[in-house]
Amino acid sequence: MTPEANSLTGTDDPTLGPPPGCPAHCSPPDGRRRLYGPEAEDLGAVYEKLRAEHGSVAPALLHDDVPIWVVLGHGENLHMVSTPSQYSRDTRLWNKLQDGTFKPDNPLMPHIAWQPICCHAEGDEHLRLRGAVTGAMSTINFRGIRRSINRYTQQLVNEFCEEGEADLVSQFAEHLPMAVMCEILGMPEEYNDRIVHAARDMLKGTETAIASNAYIMEALTGLTSRRRAHPQDDFTSHLINHPARLNDEEVSQHLRVVLIAAYEATTNLLANVLRVVLTNPGFRAQLKGGQMTVPEAVEQSLWDEPPFSTQLAYFAKQDTELGGQRIRKGDGLLFGIAPGNVDPRVRPDLTANMQGNRSHLAFGGGPHECPGQDTGRAIADVGVDALLARLPDIQLNCEEHELRWRSSISTRHLVELPVRFEPKEKEKLEPRPLGRPVPAQREGGKATPPSPKSEAAAPARSASASAEPPARPGLLRRVLLWMSGR
Structure with a gap:
């Protein structure tokens, strides 16, 4: 099979070269790591670098260098998805959407656009x-x-x-x-x-x-x-x-x-x-x-x-703290399913059999x-x-x-x-x-x-x-x- 053409967020076509001035090939602002483009061809490795640099909650960049927090810790992910008083899935709360940083033509818009469905309701x-x-x-x-x-x-x-x-x-x-x-x-x-x-x-x-x-x-x-x-x-x-x-x-x-x-x-x-x-x-x-x-x-x-691997996204309803990071009202947070599943605090040995243990994050919470x-x-x-x-x-x-x-x-x-x-x-x-x-x-x-x-x-x-x-x-x-x- 040939690589998929015009992939929304894919990274599987090594033949595509960067267009002139492409921001994905420039140094990211504030030293944050990108979750897209050539830097993110192995997102699992990116998550582990973020964990080593920042701990269980790390600053990162979505497409077009839109800032977001990525939640890497198993416990921190469970806290976020299980605390609706602090975190919501109503995308209209996102400050980056409100101030225009996240633009309508962003390739992730289909994941973010609000709809009158239970996934976005409170x-x-x-x-x-x-x-x-x-x-x-x-x-x-x-x-x-x-x-x-x-x-x-x-x-x-x-x-x-x-x-x-x-x-x-x-x-x-x-x-x-x-x-x-x-x-x-x-x-x-x-x-x-x-x-x-x-x-x-x-x-x-x-x-x-x-x-x-x-x-x-x-x-x-x-x-x-x-x-x-x-x-x-x-x-x-x-x-x-x-x-x-x-x-x-x-x-x-x-x-x-x-x-x-x-x-x-x-x-x-x-x-x-x-x-x-x-x-x-x-x-x-x-x-x-x-x-x-x-x-x-x-x-x-x-x-x-x-x-x-992840789910876009949760949004802070108030100023709060998660994983030692100061989260501001309106900040977006990526639900890190795959990185949370390999959190060394819950899985120090990734080769160990998890038989009988259903506390993974695969289905959210x-x-x-x-x-x-x-x-x-x-x-x-x-x-x-x-x-x-x-x-x-x-x-x-x-x-x-x-x-x-x-x-x-x-x-x-x-x-x-x-x-x-x-x-x-x-x-x-x-x-x-x-x-x-x-x-x-x-x-x-x-x-x-x-x-x-x-x-x-x-x-x-x-x-x-x-x-x-x-x-x-x-x-x-x-x-x-x-x-x-x-």
Whole structure:
């Protein structure tokens, strides 16, 4: 594969030379280190230099030399994301946006531009929007979803199993999350190569990214209209029917956040887990020998190579102090997921197995903790397990040092993962079950009773399915526990 063209924040094209007078190739002001450009081709090394120079919170520069704090310490990151009285995700509070230092044409503007979504909301509005999202998430039938993940895995493997070789990034990791998320949202018919390409195009920031975003929003807006008129038993219908009463724009914008965030995070997670399985003999031996399960392997990957390296951004609501640094009201702070995960105070030995330890920062924390983490884990757990069961002799088809990455300030994405195996015959696939209708708009927090016709048309769940306990504590319960101070 060739390097990605017009990458929003990428650093993977060594052929591009600096334009005359390019600020990225001049000495940065105040001796701060840049988190972009040639200096930041290895951001992991930059973070460690910043840690050595400044400690757990360090001054740095974003694109166009916009100042920001980067939070490197594990404890400092947890404090920041868990203290909404001091730090907010409302980008309108950023002093560099207010005074014009961060300009509208900054390539990071898509990450910063304020939207009326729960990610940027606070207080009662955050509770309303977030409550609708987590409420809809709580309706997901994980037994059925895990069956779907296995079915889509078999479908994807069928497409290359007879060849004896494949690229597990472009032919597997970039497709499985989108197929599953389209089913969860209630648009399985929308899953195809075009929507996968559009999602990847948006995230790369190419010259066609705006058109790709428009295509995805058109699909989600149409889905919102269809489900408003004809609800089904899917995430979108439950989001619409939630007592928070989101309007159509709020519904479609939240669908976009859920779809794209889940897609990017899970694509990276799948690729990273498979890379470690294929390149680390000890890791694979532990899986085969039963000393480690696939879910435990996923958690180890979330420590070592989190799907998002950092997150833009949190903003100080008042003058405060963090990690020994004086933080002024309106200052921006980068949530340092990857550097926080390797904080020597919590991981003095980076080679040590983190089995059973879920205190990594991969899914954030506090009121903005990722609401879809259980879905992402399920896709990685079932997908990797099913792939390895189907192709037990799979091997990396290149040297490990030949693997290439596309890096940005927010992610480190594996470009390709070529593999080889003994050709296998295609397997017969389990048919996809049809969706079920659900009651129309709720009134006063209670579902309107279904009509006799729709009730008769909807197949009843088996007693075993309705009584099945969730695989993990419900996310909504965890959010409520956190809010109550537990």
